[in-house]
Amino acid sequence: MTENAIIELRKVGKWYNSYHALRDVSISIKKGEKVVVCGPSGSGKSTMIRCINRLEAHQTGHIIVDGIELTDDVKAVEKIRRKVGMVFQNFNLFPHLTVLQNLTLAPIWVRGMAKSEIEEIAMMYLKRVRIPDQAHKFPGQLSGGQQQRVAIARALCMRPEIMLFDEPTSALDPEMVKEVLDVMTELAGEGMTMVCVTHEMGFARQVADSIVFMAEGSIIESGSPAEFFENPKSERTRQFLGQILEH
């Protein structure tokens, strides 16, 4: 596999009891690469992405992130989680904290940054996701799109080298999808390494360096957007694309 891979999965397997969620998944992602993962529901795409920062533990194979192998070693896991930001489908903002406190909490407690310093940085990120005026509101007072942009800013405040997106627009009302995708597109333009599980094929076509298609816990095929959309190799992919691009 490639030398300069920042994320590397080698024959990763995972079971939920008897259910085989990931079957020998191997993938190598270079620094700065944008990878979109797609596939039908239950195909293991969320499970795979959640294995990368060990929200889920894999059982066989190896996952190496920025030279550190993910094992039961808590220290290694903590090290990797500092480098890897994550954005969830349901935002998962902390409802008892203001937007600004959501952003500054982890940098203060995990990175040991001074409050004044990180607040300045947090405001800068809030400006970048275009909601600086909401800094002192509580998440419950924001729209879904705004909450997801706060979630992106929260992850960025940890200065991650990799960003994982787990269906970031699936829980949003249609009119709010664009504001979140715009922020993600902008982030991609800045050279962030991104792994994104999404059904937004327009975004995939525009932003992705490569697209990974998964079904039944395996990677069926991967390639550049042009190859993937124009000339899919497997029947399973053609079937999926037919369903998803129909409307």
Next chain:
Amino acid sequence: MSKQFPADQAPVSAGPIPTGPVPPAHWAASYEEEPTQASAPPQANGMTALKPFGWAKDNLFNTPLNTVLTLACLGLLWLVVPPAANWLLLKASWSGSSEACREAAGACWSVIVVKHRLIFFGTYPYDEQWRPFLACALFVAMLGASGVRAFWRPWLAGAWALTLVGMGVLMWGGVAGLSYVPNDRWGGLPITLMLSVFSIAIAFPLSILLALGRQSSLPAIRTFCVGFIETMRGVPLVSVLFMASVMFPLFLPEGVTVDKLLRALAGMTLFTAAYLAEAVRGGLQAIPKGQYEAADALGLSYWQKTVLIVLPQALRIVIPPIVNQFISAFKDTSLVTIVGLYDLLTAATVATTDPEWRPYFAEVYVFAGLMFWIFCFSMSRYSQWLERLANRYTRR
């Protein structure tokens, strides 16, 4: 008085808006909100005078069944309220000797006047009873102050440390020219207040640890916590207190004694902690999995996640059941009588043993009940305020 028009008829005249008396805005508003019936005449003004009757008619006499129930309730009130008022207040005897009471038809509150120091302070030396009085006043004042948001500052902890030392000095004495009073002579309100507040204050953090332990992924910790909680919940408080005061000393090596009051406090604390732990666990289980995952993904450690993310949310949810346990624990202090401690209720019972005042035991218990009620009701009201404060912004 200006004439009222329904909204759709008002501006019929063209030209400048009349400068005459303009009906205040809320008239119009209340007119709108009035539950008007389709056939109601437009002059709804006359209705306002009849409002109480209208309300009663709509709510109390709107169906035959409701009419019967309303009348039955009124009848019951008529049977209960006048005699109660007569006994409690109107025909009660407020001062004087027990002879005066014998002639009065109502309650004999003189018994409280005569016996209040025994009820409040038990067997504490009579001439020194200003000391427990001062200690209780200080304690209650600090409890009240601790509930005020503006005082939630680091110095409050220092103030509490000083208060506790001050209370210890007042109650025990032995320094600063105060005579020494051993704690087996304490009784009444100080015992009730101290046992309940200290047991709750220690049990609360303990219960959080137990609730967290019950969810721990480490089998040893989980088993211990489950075992402790289920054991404590499975036995009555009375038997826990007996264990603490009678059996526990048997396990101690000879010569080692643990104070009786302290043993009762320990028993109450452990018992309360087990119940509180289950209330806290309810809160922990209500926190969505996503909150844990978001905290994990940000790299927070277990304790950071627990203290900064999970507990602040979980405890807010369980304010009502927690305060419920607090109130219950407060009242349960009266059970320490079985291990020979004189709480407020026991001291009240002792007060009724005086042959001269024995006929008036009911008054003494009503009074003791009132004391308990004051503290419990205060806790209940305070929790309602706390709930509003905690949930002001965080409605999901």
